[in-house]
Amino acid sequence: MLDLKFIRENIELVRENIKNKNESANIDSILELDEKRRKVIQEVESLKNVRNVVTKEIAELKKSKQNADDKIASMKEVSDKIKELDDELRAIETAIDDVVIKLPNMTGPDVPVGRSAADNQIVRTWGSIKTMPVKKNHIEIARALDIIDFERGGKVSGSGFAFYKGKGAKLERALINFMIDYHLDNHNYTELLPPFLVNRNSMIGTGQLPKMAEDMYHATEDDMFLIPTAEVPLTNFHNDEMLNAAEMPIKYCGYSPCFRREAGSYGKEVRGFLRVHQFNKVEMVNFVKKEDSWNRLEELTGEAEDIVKALGLHYRVLRLCTGDTSFSSAMTYDIEVWSPGEESWLEVSSCSNFTDFQARRANIRYRPEPSAKPEFVHTLNGSGLATSRIMVALLETYYNEDGTVTIPECLHKYTGFHSL
């Protein structure tokens, strides 16, 4: 959420930011509403002051058994007027909230202006392209090894769901455990294993709602949502809290399955694991002081890259342009791994600085100094990493001529086997 005062003072920047992010929020009414709001507040507060003063006088008169009928009668009028103005104020604030809740975060100064993925900047590339001895994609490989069953996933749940089987299931668990342990041992994280179903307030807090409502599985009976990422429960872990500045940065990582309806994306990258309704992911969430968030974004991205490096996968890092940067994010780096079978790049991580945008919505603050005024924290998150596409890259990158797949060494202690 943007600060109303910031909007008031930077209305043209806000307008431009909406346009650069390919959003369509209409803010024409907001300045007028804001002005009206402040006017009504002044009016109603001065009336409340009158009421408070006279009410005390009435109390004194009553106490000394004197007549207070005149004052009570005049206060009835004042009280009615207050009620009227309070109603008006409530309506104005609802109207303002409706607009503000739909305004995207301001992008940072280094974010290139652009409309689509074509305008993203390649920041760096690691490793080199590996050509396969025999060209196969992950679906063919997985079928031949009988480690993933897409057909039965479709039968039991629907398209976009799969079973992992045998060594495939164990490899998936190995990836998750390896990633979490790596962050705990090398990057100083605390692990959280979160709830996978969250309430509406949490979804608003991190900014999935109202914009992404169509993309989430919604349990309407209880008004709860299946999480599209562990970012939601991990960030809302500190919802409505005052954090201790001495303990910051606070770094959590956690595993969760991620559920996405992917409404409207049929036909695009739907084969196999490229786009699914449920996938596994290890997520990192950071709470930092406001002056630290830009540096932390660089470090966080590095922490995600460490995992890809350890797995020995060829990858590149992109700085997303304004049009590709998500609603809540001020700046995002995507990490993409090379898929030799698809001969294309697959997004496996997205690392973002949300500045104070989520912290305002979720009301997460800290006191810079013991007696200083509270400030909103800055939140960041990064996938570290999403496993389904890592599985694609692993199967294709380590595919051998004889049909086997070599397991990278860092996973051996988790899998117990060295090849598929």
Added chain:
RNA sequence: GGAGAGGUGGCAGAGUGGUUGAAUGUGGCGGUCUCGAAAACCGUUGUACGGGUAACUGUACCGAGGGUUCGAAUCCCUCCCUCUCCGCCA
């Protein structure tokens, strides 16, 4: 799912519809005493928004939201959460 109890400041815990932003205790901070500390004593101690250079000042906040009333922590309604018991259950 059923029955009951309860949600008040950092914590504990009072609170007859009328100077109650809220007693008291405790904790925090400052001070007196002390070589120093403890104890004792004195003072101070919430948040948000608005006005003012400032001292200061206005409004709101007792789980959340409505309502009754001249006036609500206190009365009424709805919802949320916690605890106890019963039922069901991995």
